[in-house]
Amino acid sequence: MRKVLIAALVSLSLAGCATPQWLQTVEKVVSAVTLGGATVSNPVTRSRLNQMENAMIVVVAGLQTWRDSCEQHVIPATCFDQIAQVQVYTRKIPPYLEQLRAFVKNNNQVNAMVVWNEVLKIIATVKAGAAAGGVAISVDPGVI
């Protein structure tokens, strides 16, 4: 049986030539995270969830750097609106995480898969929302 994973590659790039080189590097790779789509043959196990959460930590570390640079006025002021738009969706993630952890803990795979795939949808929505705000975020579903 072919193992199907959805590769969600999220890359951020900011407009504006005033962005420092180091931040551009962060923006390019910070949100590159591969998230496996949950299926019956590819369930959300405790170990898998932990790996995904660690991947998200790397992503959020980069997002925080973007935010810090914005608040310190290191990058163009348009970043405030861009980040605010991204926050609309990142704020939806914690309740889902809470549900997901509970479902995985109880091995409720049916609901765990539903919630995890919902998180993938949020990431796609982040892409659309950020793009509307001038931040290019590409979420490329793929098959591994």
Next chain:
Amino acid sequence: MDPMTIIALVAKGLAVVTALAEAGKNVVPAVTAIKNLVKSTENGTVTDAEVDATDAQLDAMLTKFDLPLVR
């Protein structure tokens, strides 16, 4: 996630860490996360303590990022 996926992710994570370090930013959360990724892949399982630590770290970071912006 399969090991090759983890390796690719670690490589991307290290690029982030390098850039953060060059900028003098805090790299501890990202480095710890990468270390945990490798460790869990090696072991094939995680302990309750590791899960709790990861959950707490991610929750704290999301909470911080989601705070209202200070203009």
